[in-house]
Amino acid sequence: MSETGSNDTQSKAGPRLILASGSARRRALLTQIGYPPDEIHPADIDETPREDELPRLLAGRLAEEKAMVVADRYPGDVVVSGDTVVAAGRRILPKAETRDEAATCLSLLSGRSHRVYTGMACAGANREKIRTRIVETRVKVKTLSHTEIDLYLDSHQWSGKAGGYAIQGAFAAFIIQIVGSYSGVVGLPLYETANLLRDALGRAPAFPAD
Template sequence: MTASDRPPLVLASASPRRLELLARIGVVPDRVAPAEVDETPRKDELPRLLAQRLARAKAEAAQAAAPDAIVLAADTVVGVGRRILGKPADEAEARRFLELMSGRRHRVMTGICLIRPDGKRSERLVTTILAFQRLTPQQIEAHIASGEWRGVAGGYQIQKRAEAWVRFLSGSHSNVVGLPLFETAQLLRGAGWLRP
């Protein structure tokens, strides 16, 4: 499949971080079409299952509006044990999240779903394990004041000041930013959109 005859690529995400990450591997979507889905976890839903379900729901919603395209969707969830740390609603919740992750390990899981024009669906779930140092109240308050907690799962962005807290990381760094690039490139190659 050449660039001229391949189907358009639609990114079903409003995340500027995902666009930046895709650009790093030479992928520029033809359209960005964020899919509005209810991100509320179901009762007793595990973090990994939520990430997979939301990625699938976003891809399906975007594909319904662009059936001629390859649709790529992703959703990132932070988990501490069975507990899901979504996007903090306010400063108090962001503070609670940071206190919970302070000095202990947590997992960042991204579900990725790609749907081709023929309806064939490919999915991946990528998990990265991280441990923060024990955070001081001053570090937490400085982070809250920075506003970097807004609109991101877990209330932090590893590519910003929180990277200085990471004492252990096992897995994909780009996954923690918002899109695991190795697995995403594999899916795009498998769909014939990205050259080997």
């Protein structure tokens, strides 16, 4: 089911922007850079990694597949999608759905650096091709005590999040260093996304007022 965006955005000439994700974070990020989506249409795909699939390739493949699935429903419009993969070495961490899953992720990330791969894909209105970008960010986490892990688990901010954490929430207090795109870890790499949307939509951003 799609969700209609603002009337002001829909009234603009040219193709509409469709976000192929139900993520409130991605919607907010697009609005932040002046491209609020006209409609929200989450993509329903199998996100299971393929055998021996590398984390970087998984992020790009899932973003592209999401864009392709939703683009078929919106001919003439621009579709943007994203996917975030958290990896400890070559190990792909799940989108934590249970407290135990989240606890396992946090224990793996404690006291070490890990990589976050964010894929974003943009299907232009003419559908000639889907343009994909993959951004890598390194995140270093402090050594977490059992008490800190339990308190974070109690917050439920980990639910449904890749790697069992949301960097824009309380977990930010545990981050020692970020090398790369902060917004990519949140949900979309904004520099790359803005460049693709400017070309695909053929219009300048409309920045929100304070």
